[in-house]
Amino acid sequence: MSDTHKPKLAVWKFASCDGCQLSLLDCEDELLAVAGAVDIAYFPEATRRMDGGPYDLSLVEGSITTPHDAERIQAIRKVSKTLVTIGACATSGGIQALRNFRDVKAFTSLVYAHPAYIDTLAQSTPIAEHVKVDFELRGCPINKAQLVEVISAFLNQRKPLVPHHSVCVECKLKEQVCVMVAHQTPCLGPVTQAGCGALCPGFARGCYGCFGPKESPNTSSIAQQWREMGASEQQILQAFRGINGYSEAFRVESERIEKRLHPSDDPKTP
Amino acid sequence: MGPIEQPRPMTPRPFRIETVKQETSNVFTWTLRAQKEGDTLAFQPGQFTMLYLFGVGEVPISISGDAEASGDLIHTIRAAGTVTQAMQQKQAGDLVGVRGPFGNAWPIEEAEGCDVVLAVGGLGLAPMRPTLYHILRHRERYKRVYLLYGARTPSDILYPEELRAWSDSGKIDVRITVDVGMDGWTGEVGLVTDLIRDIQLDPYHCVSMICGPEIMMHFTARALFHRRIAPQHIHVSMERSMRCATGWCGHCQLGPKFICKDGPVFDYPTIQAWLHKRER
Amino acid sequence: MPYRLDASSLQTLFENLKARGYDLLGPQRKDQAIVYDTLESVEDLPQGWTDEQEAGHYKLKRRDDDAYFGYVVGPRSWKRVFLPPRKRLWTATQKDGQLSLEEEPLPSQPIALIGVRSCEIHAIAIQDRVLLEGPHPDPYYAAMRAQSFIVAVNCTQSAATCFCTSMDTGPGATFGFDLAMTEIMEPEHIFVLEAGSPKGRELLADMDLENATDLQQAHAKAGIEQARQQIKRELPQDGLKDLLYQSFEHTHWDDIASRCLSCANCTMVCPTCFCTEMEDVTDLTGDHAERWQRWDSCFHESFTHVHGGSVRQSTRSRYRQWLTHKLASWLDQFGTTGCVGCGRCITWCPAGIDLTAEVKAFRDSERK
Amino acid sequence: MDKRTEVIQVDVLARVEGEGALYLKMDGGEVKEAQLRIFEPPRFFEAFLRGRDFRETPDITARICGICPVAYQMGACHAAEQIVGIHPEGPLRELRRLLYCGEWIESHVLHIYMLHAPDFLGYESAIAMAEHHAEVVERGLRLKKIGNELMSFIGGREVHPINIKVGGFYKVPTVKEIRTLRERLLWGRDAAIETVRWTAALDFPDFNRDYEFVSLRHPDEYPLNEGRLVSNRGLDIDISDFGDHFEEEHVERSNALQAIHKGHGPYMVGPLARYHNNFDLLTPTCQELAREVGLGESCTNPFQSIVVRSIEVLYAYEEALRIVDAYTEPDAPSLDFTPRAGTGHGCTEAPRGICYHRYTTDDNGILLDAQIVPPTSQNQKSVEEDLLHLARQSMHLPTEDLTWRCEQAIRNYDPCISCATHFLKIFVE
Ligand SMILES: Cc1cc2nc3c(=O)[nH]c(=O)nc-3n(C[C@H](O)[C@H](O)[C@H](O)COP(=O)(O)OP(=O)(O)OC[C@H]3O[C@@H](n4cnc5c(N)ncnc54)[C@H](O)[C@@H]3O)c2cc1C
């Protein structure tokens, strides 16, 4: 890395819990090295310094939920050479995208006394639905090691080592015992992307999909396995409609189950 | 269990880039020399190495130099994706890692005493060049020698001076065609397969070597069958995802074959069944 | 000449191995399964436990006796010793115009594998062919293999997922071990022990054991025979290779693909699957790089990625590659099948996909 | 300066969690308005909790906040457990407390070293501070890391732990495993003592106010998970009566709801409140050290909250050590229960102050209603009053310094703005 021009880093926040950007501050061992390798030009959670763009690398956390944010992301894209989205909110709309399956007006009046003050969109959408995204880092929250890997890869101009295979692979690499086969615990690991280190199975619980769907996810087959293990349709529906409920593969599966549960809601079925 | 190789097969040896020659807009040729003096790399035409770009990654690249000229290692590379694009940014003096050579060779001995048809498409000329050097050095061992070369456009033609020199020497019948002609192009426009129609050959004493995209190799082989060349005398060079080049990683399997250790060069009957299959 | 070892003296065998410098690796209970891990003493063995297995199903159960090796096979296999899930190959530093690479030291700690089943010995032999007998032997694998001591345990019972009899790989060990033991419960709890190598003979000589009586040897044989009789699953070998090669476009692949999760569990647990990924990493400064080798699987999209996309994009083509490789192209590549009939891929498939049933489906449709 | 007329506006508040803005209007030497504006978009947690299984609340509510997920998980578990009538005791309760110590350490140390201290020393960030105070920043990072390790050890990871469930845990550590934490905790205790001395020596503006301090109070222990709700002005209620005594309002300019103590007005929650109400329950080391550095048994200067936080970090390390040493493995990692209809309440001490949950379920444990009141919406009015007073008192400062000082006054509260925005008003007008 030449000292003459350190790449400028910016960290942006949209609707989110802050956990993903906090992961950067949680990299206690690497934080000062990151600060040495990049110029942290905009990162309000960590610094009062707020330098203008353009930025070489923008990390974007959170989903788009307001008209103002929909405009703000356009402006951020314009000043960012590389734009990387971090976390389930930014890559799939996050948990707040559960509103996408319901009537948002009912939501606002339920939560706020004066819904008129609230300026919100009907849907919570991932960043990639609004602007071109150069790389998506999944997870709720993202994994610290993967974040450092993405930054290193960016600095070294290589492809980040972020595999798209199942959680099962990580589980087996860690030589953990499969909770689905050995404990009869329903698990989303076989359709969920690796990255967390197969945490849940390591703690004897089933994966709940916080890294979103893996490549070629066979959601109907895993739903069938859950059924055979005694899970109710409602449970399976909720399992897909969780933290990454709005990601394509999980959404399609939950809608399929919903249609089966409530055929009358479907205008196409008499 | 024999003694352990030194260095181990998965450990690159450091080489320095001596020269970089830009061949076309996205193809360049490197001349590499070992960082450690006297560390040369003997190879046979058709073999490849694994080139490691520090911190970026490793890719298989065929050797395109002269096997009998001692010394430097020559590679012609197209900037395709992450690693090769980063390679294009490198300059003379920079270091890369080299493992190899790996793989088998073109059947240059089998071809002795025969007509030789070398059919290449695009960058396929690079892996074929060591064979051409060999033939030129030992021209008397071969009968008619054709180089049929299809490029996308005239500006994509690799090694134009050398092609001219080979052609002018009269030792090799060089025929070139392009997919898309441009101003000033007076040569052929069309596919390599079209060139096969016009050549003179003795089908019973002919060996052909083909290198290019799979679809091109498939149709070229078919055109050669029409000229009654037996499938076992047709050889192709295959490409698959490759991680180790040593036969450990399993990525490069094509049906029952490993490209890295059984290939990359195969005679047609061996690979035929798999060339036609669409895996998807 | 077989010897007898009292079950109560099993620890002396362990002590003898330790005295020879071996670390012990063997079965133990962990997270409701029997897995292979470092053993301190016989106390760690899963005494009195057995495993119940079916497609997509594994359950530990208490036995009604105190057998040490009264289970079949678990989710881990011995390939973790010779081809670990992840290992660093080298580290590199680029500084002052020089590139230097430092190879990871090869393992030097000898290991004794306790309780290796016959099918597992066959699996090790298969990986030997892949990783030692090719043009470039794997140095780590070679070092580990050369230093290992294998204590086989003959199967006296089988799981519902076993089919070693079809693959001619068990249930009794016939080669590839230093010691082989058969555990007998009745009339007394003993092991019938025999050596299979000079290393094993030396060890037995030092232990000064009694010979096993004819009756004890007969009991041992009967135990193995009992395991053989229990095996119900089948994977008939006749014409299998051609069947699979010819079934390339068969619609049954689509049926499997509707169930297969492409999760790769089957390849991870399989004792012969050897595919790996090479990962190049750097640190933040960019001065330091490493290469790691880790288990990979033909079920991954990235497995066949070349510039422009993957060759095998669908689960259909990936499962086809796996099964065809195991049972057909493996024969062309290494002169042996890639399956030893241990049944792990059947048990540990979360979707309960059973290769013996899938092969049968191809055969049945052929007959029609 | 006398007749100062100016509007000070900081559109993006730095070093706070979430997105908020500061608005200060001075006219003719008088402070007209002082606002903490919260424009963080709403996320409607309470709305989409309806219809979900109550067993999902620990995983879902954790996502309200990445900095204090455990606070939400604990509150959710307690409320849910009240509904089904179970009460994890013994090692399970201790493990929860240990997990919470991890969160306190992680969150407090983050605030002390990375968000708050740079203000006192005049740096834009801890990273800039590290150039001249490398040792201090490194100590902070290591202290924080141990807090995170504690959370990962019990919870699986530091942000949104996965091992927490209604009834207990999915898996509990063995005695042997838990003892591996000891060495680190011992180092952390010493470093926490140094932290107290270091923060106490900072330069504080002279700014004291008379607050109503609201916190939990437990007879036997410094409050984390449980207790009654008390205040220095005589409040002493069961947590299930929270709704009778506190209410939330929705004001324009803000996407958050603001809470007040009915009939009393604004109140303060968090370290100062806990400290004031529970000083006698701190460990002897904490009490002695507090006296040694001249803090006394109560602190009414919000700028000094950094010292109180350091004392609480020390407390958390000592408490963690106590738990680790006394740990025995529970019979089962969690208690069994059967879902049933009912309403349950949970109130725990998040690092920033009390966090209240109330859930109502049907027979099958499906949520009919959910209410969550996070600490920051409770502190918001208090923040604005601080701003008002501070601005009056600091009218002489040049704009730049006044702005910084006001920002600092907001940071005194370690506000968690993401949390503040997703909450249901109890009483719709
Ligand atoms: C035997 C042989 C000889 C060759 N000879 C030459 C030659 O002489 N000249 C030449 O220019 N080329 C040659 N090639 C092709 C060359 O190796 C490829 O063009 C090169 O590997 C592309 O790498 P890249 O990083 O630039 O491209 P990318 O498309 O970025 O691929 C990078 C590497 O990562 C893998 N990869 C990329 N994306 C993914 C993903 N999403 N998931 C998983 N893996 C991924 C690919 O398999 C590739 O190896 C040869 C190939 C083979 C097999």
Ligand code: SF4
């Ligand atoms: S839910 Fe799945 S992806 Fe998330 S931590 Fe658990 S195992 Fe990992």
Ligand code: SF4
């Ligand atoms: S066969 Fe089973 S274990 Fe293997 S990839 Fe398919 S679903 Fe997973």
Ligand code: SF4
């Ligand atoms: S293919 Fe299945 S049965 Fe055969 S060796 Fe592998 S895991 Fe065992």
